[in-house]
Amino acid sequence: MKKSSLITSVAFTFVMLFTTTLSAQEFPSLDKSPMDVASFPSDYKDANKTVKVVYSRPQLNDRLLSKLAPNDKVWRTGANEAVEITFYKDTDFGGNKIQAGTYSLATIPGDKEWxxxxxxxxxxxxxYSYKKENDVARVTVPVKMADESLEAFSISFDENATMHMGWDKVRVSVPTSTK
Known part of the structure; x- marks a missing residue:
């Protein structure tokens, strides 16, 4: 009886190890547009954030920005899921009062303004399911052209809480404030 119990125990352990090993190897490959976070304050030591943006960073990969983010069309402002922007306090976003909460962020690119x-x-x-009637605010900002090209779409905040977005040589900025 002990020999039979030992064989059953060893067989069970082997099956469990084999099954676990197979399941553990089924990870998806890396996303071509990795997720990133931009926040203000941007210092990681300061956990008391005013605003945080969670977005995916598409790459140009020898493609034209005008094809990836076409002018005069609503763009997801990154890749994959809609960008989420969380305001932890009531905030002035480009002259619009935004209540604390989480929202989606989209853009309509243009040659001279976004x-x-x-x-x-x-x-x-x-x-794809964007509904204009659910807009909380729209801010029109000028486009500035940089000398340096950014391969990956990027969002950052400066020390004045201005949100900067850039891709290729295009740069746009939206001032924010909680005062």
């Missing part, structure tokens, strides 16, 4: 949109809809993929 429209930056704060929208109530969350948990959406890209801008």
């Amino acid at each position: 429209i930056v949109i704060i929208n109530k809809d969350l948990n959406t993929w890209g801008s």
Whole structure:
């Protein structure tokens, strides 16, 4: 009886190890547009954030920005899921009062200006289900051209809480304030 119990125990252990090993190897490959976070304050030591943006960073990969983020069309402002922007305090976003909370962020690119949109809809993929009637704010900001090209779409905040977005040589900025 002991020999039979030992064989059963060894067989069970082997099956469990084999099954666990197979399951553990089923990870997806790395995302081509990795997720990133930009926040203000941007210092990681300061956990008391005013605003945080969670977005995915598409790469140019020898493609034209005008094809990836076409002018005059609502763009997801990154890749994959819609960008989420969380305001931890009531905030002035480009002259618009935004209540504390989480929203989606979209843009409408243009040659001379971009429209930056704060929208109530969350948990959406890209801008495919964008609904203008759920906009909380729209801010029109000028486009500035840089000398340096950014391969990956990027969002950052400076020491004045201005949100900067850049891709290729295009740069746009939206001032924010909690005062």
